[in-house]
Amino acid sequence: MTSSFVHEFRNPLTSIHGFVQLLRSENPQLPYLDIISNEIEQLKFNISQFLMLSKKEIVSIEMTSFSLNDLIEEVLSFLYPRILEVNVDIQKHYLHEISIHGFKDEIRQVLINIIFNAVDVLKSVKNPIIQIELDITENSVIIDISNNGPKIPEEMVDTIFEPFVTTKKSGTGLGLYVSKNILEKHGGTLTCQSNDDWTTFTIIFPIL
Known part of the structure; x- marks a missing residue:
């Protein structure tokens, strides 16, 4: 249905x-x-x-190797009109050139979901900032996407990845839920930390 x-x-x-x-x-x-x-x-x-x-559609056909740096730039270009409208300062810290193996379309959707949400919560913030940090350790690839928008209440941080839970008046509450499921399918994780200064979504991919 x-x-x-x-x-x-x-x-x-x-x-x-x-x-x-x-x-x-x-x-x-x-x-x-x-x-x-x-x-x-x-x-x-x-x-x-x-x-x-609804389990009716698979976004990607096969797993491929692709540049995570290039994919982030592609997503920022796609979201540029919205970023410009809100006048967000995008601060990028790419410590390495990193390639990963996975479903590129699905990872693109995860990045769009998180960055678009960040832009959306910054509409009423003076001097809005989004920081994107990309790093790699011996075992993992780490992406931190932070914004200086309103703090997410502690009680919501624990439930924000559940379906239909949202802090936005017009949100579906599915973006973060789908994103978490996609990353778990890739063997990764998606977590959130929020305080009065920054809200950070952390994506971790294992290095296979």
Whole structure:
């Protein structure tokens, strides 16, 4: 039922995306088309979360080796209109060039979920900052994604990865749940720490 329900949303989105592309080709100077396209892509990712939750769709076909550094840059480029709208200062600390083996589309979705959520909570913050740190140890690859938004209440930190739990008024409460499941499928973990200064989501991949 979930799969049928979600496909009813995906089909008109595909049509809208096609007409946006047509408008872009006929009116290249028309403003806001990039924002519309990126919002449509975000809706598609939300739809994919519902489909993954229903076990009806596998986002990636096979595992590949890919650059984690390049994937983060790709995600930041994808989210750039939203980052620009909120005027977020993205601070990157890549201590190494790192490649991992996994389902690239799924890891991309995890990064989009976490960074998009971070941008969203910074809408009302003065001097909003997101810090992305990428490091590697003997046994693990570690990604820390931190924002200086409001502290997550302690009682929510313990439940934030459960389905339909969200701190956002318009959130589905599925992004972090799906992200955690994806990372666990890769043998990794996703955790959160939050205080008055920073909220940090830590992703750890084992080095196989």
